[in-house]
Amino acid sequence: MARQRLCILSRRKSLYSTKRLVEAARQLRANPLVMDTLRCTMVVAPTGNTLQYRGAEVTGLSAVIPRIGASITSYGMAVVSHLETMNVPVVNPAGAISRSRDKLRCLQLLAQQGIDVPRTVMATEGASVKKLLESVGGLPCIIKLLRGTQGVGVMLADTRGEAETILQTFWGLNQDVCLQEFVRESRGRDVRALVVGDEVVGAMRRQAKSGEFRSNIHRGGEGKSIQLDETYKQVAVRAARAVGLSVCGVDMLEGTNGPRVMELNSSPGFEGLEKATGRDIAGAIVKHALSMRR
Numbered sequence: 001m002a003r004q005r006l007c008i009l010s011r012r013k014s015l016y017s018t019k020r021l022v023e024a025a026r027q028l029r030a031n032p033l034v035m036d037t038l039r040c041t042m043v044v045a046p047t048g049n050t051l052q053y054r055g056a057e058v059t060g061l062s063a064v065i066p067r068i069g070a071s072i073t074s075y076g077m078a079v080v081s082h083l084e085t086m087n088v089p090v091v092n093p094a095g096a097i098s099r100s101r102d103k104l105r106c107l108q109l110l111a112q113q114g115i116d117v118p119r120t121v122m123a124t125e126g127a128s129v130k131k132l133l134e135s136v137g138g139l140p141c142i143i144k145l146l147r148g149t150q151g152v153g154v155m156l157a158d159t160r161g162e163a164e165t166i167l168q169t170f171w172g173l174n175q176d177v178c179l180q181e182f183v184r185e186s187r188g189r190d191v192r193a194l195v196v197g198d199e200v201v202g203a204m205r206r207q208a209k210s211g212e213f214r215s216n217i218h219r220g221g222e223g224k225s226i227q228l229d230e231t232y233k234q235v236a237v238r239a240a241r242a243v244g245l246s247v248c249g250v251d252m253l254e255g256t257n258g259p260r261v262m263e264l265n266s267s268p269g270f271e272g273l274e275k276a277t278g279r280d281i282a283g284a285i286v287k288h289a290l291s292m293r294r
Contacts, residue, residue, distance in 0.1 A: 004030045004062035004290055007088075009037045009079065011069060016271040020282035021065060028286055030062070037072055042082040049085045063089045063289040065247070066097065067267045070147065073101055089292035091285070092266050096244030100264040103146050104178050106243055107263075113242040115235060116260045118253065119181040122146070125171040129164050136181045143167065146176040156182070183260060186253040190262065193228060193236040193250045194273055194281060197291075200236050201284040202270070202277045203228045225276040235259045247285055 006025045010018040013034050025032035041052040051058045064083050068076035081094035099105050107117045121135040133141060143166050145153030153175075157163035163179070170177045188208035193200045204223040228236075236250040239261045249268030252259040270281040 004293060005060050006030045006032050006286065006289060007058075007061050007064045007083075008032060008034045008067065009040075009064060009076070010034055010067040011036055011038070011072070015067075017269050017282070018067060020270070020274070021067075021286060024280065024282040024286040027283065028290065030286070030290060033058075033061075037066075037068065037076045037079050040079045042079065044082075049082060051079075051082060051086065061088045062293045063091065065091050065285065065289050068097060069267065070101070073097075073147075089289070091247050091289050091292070092245050097266045099243045100245060100248065100266040101147055103144060103263055104176075109242050110239055110261050113238065115239055115242065116255065116258065118142075118183055118260055118262065120178050121180075122176070122178040125168075129160060129167060132167075132179050133160065133163060136179050139163070140182045142180040142182055143170070144178055144180060145170065146178060183253045183255055185256055186260075189254070191226070191228070191232065191252045191254060191259070192223070192268075192273070193232065193252065194248075194268060194270060195236050195240040195245070195250055196247050196281075196284045197288045198237055200228060200233045202273045202279045202281055203232070204273055204276045223272045223276050225273075225278075232259045235261065239264060247288065 008018060008021050018034060022032040035053050039054055043050045066080050077094040077097055080090055084090055084093060104122050107120050110117050119136045121132050123132055133139060140156055140158045143155045143157055155166050157166055191203060191205050193203040203226055205226045206223045239250050240248050243264055245266055249265035251262045253262055274281050
């Protein structure tokens with residue numbers, strides 16, 4: 001029986017997550033193929049769509065794991081969408097990646113499914129800042145770029161003046177922003193659950209460094225392995241389904257009344273999670289991808 005051919009879309013082979021996915025694929029006796037997304041050429045023709053990589057046609061793919069960085073979202077999603085038209089199983093479809101990248105759209109879908117999320121509001125320049133602040137429960141409040149990542153473009157406003165200055169600055173740069181309720185009991189702390197298929201394969205609590213309210217590992221936060229209770233696991237899986245992702249990181253705040261989903265990450269790094277939990281996260285992702293083979 002021929003080995004399955006697993007494509008990993010990634011800008012660099014040297015990235016921890018990419019290296020681990022390659023190792024896991026080999027351990028599962030699959031042939032990994034790492035392709036730099038920006039080197040992919042999409043060919044649309046009435047005889048059938050094809051994909052070229054560095055000038056050679058790519059065939060025989062069993063499944064694709066997209067690792068689409070925020071900086072190449074547009075082209076990356078076009079490549080993923082193209083592979084879908086070629087009937088190649090894709091772990092996270094382009095539409096789902098797009099929905100997760102748009103913070104407001106993601107929260108809209110979660111709230112529609114009855115999942116608890118922080119109160120969030122979006123408006124354009126000229127809106128009453130006083131009314132916006134009232135809509136999210138007052139000060140302090142979080143102000144986020146709609147398509148920020150790794151904590152970039154996330155700010156805390158303690159006064160109305162600060163909120164007005166931040167909003168006017170972002171609006172002046174033609175950036176879409178949203179205001180979000182500040183969940184006091186979770187200040188500087190959140191939970192990252194990694195969903196693969198229908199289960200949570202690992203979770204950690206992230207704690208921000210002193211003086212910082214963002215708990216992202218990229219911002220110096222520390223992660224510790226935790227055992228999630230069943231409620232948090234169920235909410236994480238429901239959130240992934242609501243957006244259409246089968247592999248994703250689900251960031252939750254520990255609210256007084258239970259989990260409150262903050263956002264989803266369609267290309268989650270898992271170095272910190274593997275080191276914190278000792279679990280083979282890469283293996284779980286590769287097994288899931290290979291099980292999707294049509």
